[in-house]
Structures are given as structure tokens and as C-alpha cells.
Amino acid sequence: MAKPLSLTTSLIIVVASMVANGSATLVSKGRPLDAGLTFIDGRRLLGDGKTVEGLATGLVFGTSVALFMSTLLHVPFEDLILTLLAPLFAVAGDMAMSFAKRRAGLERGSPLKPVDQLDFIIATATGYLALGYIWDPALLIIVIAVTYALHRTTNIVAYRLGIKDRPW
Numbered sequence: 619m620a621k622p623l624s625l626t627t628s629l630i631i632v633v634a635s636m637v638a639n640g641s642a643t644l645v646s647k648g649r650p651l652d653a654g655l656t657f658i659d660g661r662r663l664l665g666d667g668k669t670v671e672g673l674a675t676g677l678v679f680g681t682s683v684a685l686f687m688s689t690l691l692h693v694p695f696e697d698l699i700l701t702l703l704a705p706l707f708a709v710a711g712d713m714a715m716s717f718a719k720r721r722a723g724l725e726r727g728s729p730l731k732p733v734d735q736l737d738f739i740i741a742t743a744t745g746y747l748a749l750g751y752i753w754d755p756a757l758l759i760i761v762i763a764v765t766y767a768l769h770r771t772t773n774i775v776a777y778r779l780g781i782k783d784r785p786w
């Protein structure tokens with residue numbers, strides 16, 4: 619029987635995954651995680667969009683946020699440990715999606731809406747489910763909607779400010 623996650627714990631998980639995923643994109647150059655290797659289809663394993671530096675940034679920022687919020691909000695110890703896994707699930711999901719995109723023949727950075735915006739949240743939810751924890755379905759739907767809206771807004775703002783070269 620799956621255990622429901624409390625609202626507080628779920629929110630920390632969501633924020634920590636968002637931070638992990640978002641902070642990874644602050645890295646514009648780095649060593650590719652796939653070391654330039656190609657798969658049997660002749661295409662890159664992950665592509666230049668997934669770097670060691672990006673992964674490290676995402677994990678460090680995501681884990682710090684999870685630890686900070688869990689302490690601040692006094693979640694039970696079991697939940698604190700659970701929130702620390704969120705950045706791991708988020709970056710794993712992001713990498714899995716890049717792997718899938720490369721297999722589908724999509725170039726690095728090619729948009730795949732709305733999957734690009736939601737892959738990490740779906741990966742995070744799936745990761746917890748695999749461990750036997752579930753989010754309230756209503757909360758999951760709200761989270762997906764908010765994530766999508768936030769992602770679109772920040773990307774458009776970053777594009778207008780000239781931080782990103784594409785509005786997605």
C-alpha cells in the first residue's frame with residue numbers, strides 16, 4: 619500500500635526538484651556527461667546539453683534547498699530524507715528525457731513541448747511512487763499546471779532579458 623506524502627513534504631519535494639532542474643541550466647558550458655560518446659544509432663548518448671557541471675550544480679542547489687526547507691518547516695526525519703532524494707530524481711529524469719530525445723533523433727535543445735517542462739516533475743513523482751510514496755492526485759495536477767506556467771514565464775522573461783537565446 620502506497621503511503622501518502624504530506625502537503626508540506628510534497629511542496630518541499632516540488633521546490634527542490636524545480637531548483638535542481640532550473641539551477642542546472644545556469645551552466646552554459648561544461649564537460650558533457652556522456653563524454654561525447656554515441657549510442658548504437660550513431661547519435662550522442664545524451665548530447666552537449668547535459669554536463670557534469672550542470673548535474674553538480676543541480677544536485678548541490680536542489681539538496682541545499684531540500685535540507686533548508688525541511689529544517690525550517692520541521693518535517694519528520696523520514697520526510698527530510700525523502701526530500702533529499704528529490705534533486706536526484708529530477709536530474710535523473712532530465713537525463714532520461716535527453717536520452718529519449720536523442721534516440722528519437724531530436725537535436726540537443728530542440729523543444730518538445732510540454733514534455734521538456736514537465737519531465738523532471740513526472741520523474742520525481744515516479745521515483746517516489748517506486749519507493750511506495752504517493753502524492754495526492756489533486757496536488758499532482760496543480761503542481762504540473764504551476765510548473766508548466768512557471769517554466770514558460772521564466773523562460774520568456776529570460777529570453778526577453780537576453781539571458782537565454784530561445785524563448786523555451
Ligand code: CTP
Pocket residue numbers: 642643644645646647648664665666667668669670671672673712715716719725726727728
Ligand atoms: N545544462 C547542463 N547540464 C545539465 C542540464 C542542463 O549543463 N545536467 C545546461 C545546458 O547548457 C543546457 C541548458 O542547461 O543546454 C538547458 O537545459 P535543458 O533544456 O535540459 O537541455 P537542452 O539544451 O534543451 O538539451 P536536451 O535537448 O538534451 O534537453
Ligand code: MG
Pocket residue numbers: 727728734786
Ligand atoms: Mg531544453
